[in-house]
Each structure stands twice: as C-alpha cells, then as structure tokens.
Amino acid sequence: MTDTASSYPLLRTINTPAQLRALPRTQLRQLADELRAYVLDTLANSKVGGHLGSNLGTVELTVALHYVFDTPHDRLVWDVGHQTYPHKVLTGRRDELPTIRHFGGISGFPRREESEYDTFGVGHSSTSISAAHGMAMAAKLKGEARKAVAIIGDGAMTAGMAFEALNNAGIAHGGLMGDMLVVLNDNDMSISPPVGALNKYLARLMSGKFYAKAREGAKSVLRHTPLYELARRFEEHTKGMVVPGTIFEEFGFNYVGPIDGHDLDSLIPTLENLRDRPGAQFLHVVTKKGAGYELAEADPVKYHAASGKFDPAVGFVKSTAPAKPTFTQVFGNWLCDMAELDPTLVAITPAMREGSGMVEFHQRYPSRYFDVGIAEQHAVTFAAGLACEGLHPVVAIYSTFLQRAYDQLVHDVALQNLPVLFALDRAGLVGADGATHAGNYDIAYTRCIPNMAVLTPADENECRQALYTGQRHPGPVTVRYPRGAGVGAVPQSAMQAWPWGKGEMRRHSGQAQTRGQGPARIALLAFGTLLYPALQAAEALDASVANMRFVKPLDQALVLELARSHDALVTIEDGCIMGGAGSAVAEVLAAHGLTLPLLQLGLPDEFIEHGDVPKLMSLCGLDAAGIERSVRERYWPATSVPSAVNQ
Structure with missing residues (x-):
C-alpha cells in the first residue's frame, strides 16, 4: 500500500x-x-x-x-x-x-x-x-x-x-x-x-x-x-x-x-x-x-467493481488457473439452451444483465430479453402479464431484491398460480457485500405462499436440472443458488426433470452403534449446497444423508421414512432457521405425531456482517466441522471432542 x-x-x-x-x-x-x-x-x-x-x-x-x-x-x-x-x-x-x-x-x-x-x-x-x-x-x-x-x-x-x-x-x-x-x-x-x-x-x-x-x-x-x-x-x-x-x-x-x-x-x-x-x-x-x-472510463461496466487481482496500470490480471463455472454462468447457459427448445420462453431482469449472467441471452434473443430497470415490483407483475398470455417468463433476480416485490409475488403471481420461474441468484450469504445483499430469507418468505414451489439444487449440475424442472412446472417456482462456484460438478448438457417433490438418499448409516446416552442413528437432511459439508460430516458421524432438493413440496414420505428408521434428525440449510426448511420438516413430524429429536441448523436470527463466505459459514457452524460439532454437542455430549473432519 x-x-x-x-x-x-x-x-x-x-x-x-x-x-x-x-x-x-x-x-x-x-x-x-x-x-x-x-x-x-x-x-x-x-x-x-x-x-x-x-x-x-x-x-x-x-x-x-x-x-x-x-x-x-x-x-x-x-x-x-x-x-x-x-x-x-x-x-x-x-x-x-x-x-x-x-x-x-x-x-x-x-x-x-x-x-x-x-x-x-x-x-x-x-x-x-x-x-x-x-x-x-x-x-x-x-x-x-x-x-x-x-x-x-x-x-x-x-x-x-x-x-x-x-x-x-x-x-x-x-x-x-x-x-x-x-x-x-x-x-x-x-x-x-x-x-x-x-x-x-x-x-x-x-x-x-x-x-x-x-x-x-x-x-x-x-x-x-x-x-x-x-x-x-x-x-x-x-x-x-x-x-x-x-x-x-x-x-x-x-x-x-x-x-x-x-x-x-x-x-x-x-x-x-x-x-x-x-x-x-x-x-x-x-x-x-x-x-x-x-x-x-472506457469500459464502465467491466470496471464497475474490482475483484481478483487488479493492477491500475494494466487493469484486471487474468488468473492462469482454470476457473470453475459459477452458478450464475450455469444459469446463463441453461437460459440460452432452454430458449432454443422453448420459443415461448422470455427472460426478465431488474437491471442486472451482467450480474445475473444474461449477456449471451440478450445477444442471441434480443426480442425475448427485458431489462426493466431497477423496478423489481414491475418486473414481477410484468412477468405475470406475460404468463397470462401463454408465455413462459424467467425472472432472474437476486434473492435479496425479490424481497422488494413480495406483494407482487403473492398477489400477482402465486394467487393466480401463474407459471413464472424465479431464478434466485445470491441465495444464502454473499460475502463482502454483507447483510444488505445476503439472501438469507427467501426459503422462509416463499415457502409460506400457496402454489409456490421452492427448489434447492446442491451443485452446478443439479442447478441446471432444477431450472429445467421448474420451467416445466405449471405454476410459480423459485430455484435458489448461491453466489460463485460450487463443488465443480460439471453440468450435463442433457436436461431431465426431477421427480416432482422428491429427494434422494446420498448416504446410509451403518448398523446402530452404542454411544452411551443419546440416539444411535442420525439422519442429516440437507437442502441445497450444504449437502457436501453434510456428507463430509456424515463420514465422521456415520450418519445417513438425504439430498432433499425440494423445500416445497417437501418430500414428506422421505422425511417420515427417515424419522421411523433413525433415532434423531438434523436439518441443514443456508437460510434463516426461523420459518425455513427445518421448520417445514418439524411441521411434518408434528402433523404425524412423531416426537423424535430434531436439530435445525441454519443461519441465526441476526444480520450477519460482511466477510469471507467460508469464514462466515464456519462461524455459523455450517461447515463440515461445525455440523459435526453441533450434532455431537446435541446428541452425544460425552463424545464432543475436536471434530474428526479434515483430521
């Protein structure tokens, strides 16, 4: 300096x-x-x-x-x-x-x-x-x-x-x-x-x-x-x-x-x-x-923000390391591919063409691209009007910005059960932009709306398939994904719709073990990209892991099956705990009279400050070590030792 x-x-x-x-x-x-x-x-x-x-x-x-x-x-x-x-x-x-x-x-x-x-x-x-x-x-x-x-x-x-x-x-x-x-x-x-x-x-x-x-x-x-x-x-x-x-x-x-x-x-x-x-x-x-x-001055869009290595004399310095595709790029590629298959698809953004990965779509399909300016309310009701006339609108919008059009989401889209797909970028913590831009609340504020479906893909390939699944659904859908890259799962070019409202098992625990006081068999129910730290923690815990994929409609059959075959459940999400996916699981258990222990892991009831995302997730206990530690402290306090993850 x-x-x-x-x-x-x-x-x-x-x-x-x-x-x-x-x-x-x-x-x-x-x-x-x-x-x-x-x-x-x-x-x-x-x-x-x-x-x-x-x-x-x-x-x-x-x-x-x-x-x-x-x-x-x-x-x-x-x-x-x-x-x-x-x-x-x-x-x-x-x-x-x-x-x-x-x-x-x-x-x-x-x-x-x-x-x-x-x-x-x-x-x-x-x-x-x-x-x-x-x-x-x-x-x-x-x-x-x-x-x-x-x-x-x-x-x-x-x-x-x-x-x-x-x-x-x-x-x-x-x-x-x-x-x-x-x-x-x-x-x-x-x-x-x-x-x-x-x-x-x-x-x-x-x-x-x-x-x-x-x-x-x-x-x-x-x-x-x-x-x-x-x-x-x-x-x-x-x-x-x-x-x-x-x-x-x-x-x-x-x-x-x-x-x-x-x-x-x-x-x-x-x-x-x-x-x-x-x-x-x-x-x-x-x-x-x-x-x-x-x-x-020559390229104000490119230089709107400085990120990565930056030299004032030459500008941005390209990294020599191959970069993993971001979720935003996965969405942009899917949007172009889907538009080729579906001539009724139109795309809307509230002044976030670059941020939402829509540059190529705009270039290839200019008559089907609508930038409405910083007008989120108009964007949502405009999409509703398009849907009324038989088109299939995709609203690419940051999770935090959709909050500004909540009334329109409820009254103009969901109440009329219109097929509008909301691609919710920047879901969960966003890092350096901090609390004002964090997408912590969309699971809670969308799942409570009738007719609304909420999909939580776990990686880049799942994001592509979830978008395709949501686009084929005859009602309103949100597909949420975080900022940046995931684990590096290469998106498959072929698109196949998921079975509607169904999750999948990704790991089965071994035989029940005696752990002293507390439950023996644990099932981790992961929503979204936290599937991967959950899988890592499950190895140390010998726990079952379900990739839930849908917050709404929730796979109730899978929840009940896990509840009856395990001694305790743990829900894991990168959204607020209050009203989130864990609450949806608790509601199912209560409705069926099941009283087994349930631990809900997610973002706390506070505004989380800016900082490096991995560090923030660790502080919130949502990395693999934090998940393992929370499970041990809740269910096996006698075995609450330093995490076995990464050791």
Missing part, C-alpha cells in the same frame, strides 16, 4: 469534513486528485475488491457536498451506497479504507453504526429521497435548521419508490415543507452534450437569489392579471428548451442543471445557492463513471 503521508500530502491532513471546509477553495482540486488516486490504489491492493467506477465518478461531488454543507449537522443520504468510498475517506475512515468489505473491517455501504456521517443505512437503491424527506420534515417539526440532501443515481431513478418520494416531498404537509435537496448523479454519457458554458451559467443563474426573487416578485405582480398564465407557461417552456427539468418542476421541485459533476468551480457555487434556498430543490449533475481512470 502506498504511504499516504508521502503520496497524499493534502489528503492525510483531512480527518473530518470540518478540516475540509477550512481549506481554501483553490486546494480542492488537489484534494480531489489525491482522493481519487487513494481510492484506486487501495482497491488495487485489496484482496476482496470493491466498487470502483462508481466511486471514481463521485469524487468531486463528494468533496463539494462536504465543503458546502455542514455535515453531519446537515444530512447526506446516499442512494445504494456503493459510491461512498470517498465519503468514508473524508469522514475519518481514511486509514480504515484498506479494511473495507473485509471481515471485521468497515462496510462497503453506509452504516449508521459505523459513523455519524452515515445518516442512513443502505444497500438497495431508490430509498434516499424518501429517507431525506423524512429527515427534512423531522427538522421542521423539531424546529431545527438543517438541510437534508439525497444523492441518487440515474439508474435508481427508474424505481417507482423514487417517484413516490418526489410526489410527496414537493408539497407542503400541514403548512410545512422540508428543506431538502435531491442531487441526481447522472452518469449516462448520452446526456453529456448539454454540459457546457451555457448550462453552467443557467444553473448558477437559476439557483441564485436574484433569479428566485425576480421570479417570485413577477408572480406576485402578475398573479391577478391575464398575463400571469402566459408568463407561467413562458417560463416553463423556456426552461424546458434548455434543461430537461419540467417533470421535476411538476413535482414541486426547483430544478437546476444539468451541470458538470467533476467541475468544482461550477458545483460549489451552485450547491451554495441551493443550500440557502428553502423548500424542495433538485440539482442535476452529470458525471462519468470511472472518471480519472482511463480504463474504467
């Missing part, structure tokens, strides 16, 4: 935004350059990587916001939060940045517990305007003079929640209107031509006190004359010719922009003008994703 004292002489003196505000404006360009270089250097030396392009693109905006606003008294609310590394550096976490996304280190997203400058915890998009509006109204109600600023990207503005918040924030409530500013950080390069000297001039003019007083004065004079309506229309149409802000004005915001989000000489005076204006303000800034780093 480059020494901050020698390479970043100005940045090393800034530990708080107050110190930043004490700098002369002439030094801010140097500070921004050092800040950008520091973020790039830090990520290049990180073993877990992090968001790159988005953070390089917000350097000047971050400097300007902390320079103009009295943070943390004034509230900055970042949307999504993957562009807040510069913010973290300037708010006392510079020396901790190398720990970002590491276990025990700082989060890759804003967290209220981490800093008073992180005013609102985020990880998903389109929440900032609602939160900032709440903070602005709270300040009014409490009689506190403070500003709330929401910083939201153009992608996040596609979500309905953002427009719901705009609709609410631009009006007075009981005579009160919050003093808030929405900053639209637009990094769509198609809008860059309007950014120039004329737009800078208009932005500063329209945000200034003279313009505001002149406009309000003219309105008061003309209000009761026939010229008022003509003047109002002339103002709207004139502004509409030079700025794309009419829609935001209709919401009740004073729109300013677009301006260059990398030009501090334009940003700072415009922000100062808007800071001093009451009510709802809207600033449209144009930035370049990956700004200041040529490779990221």
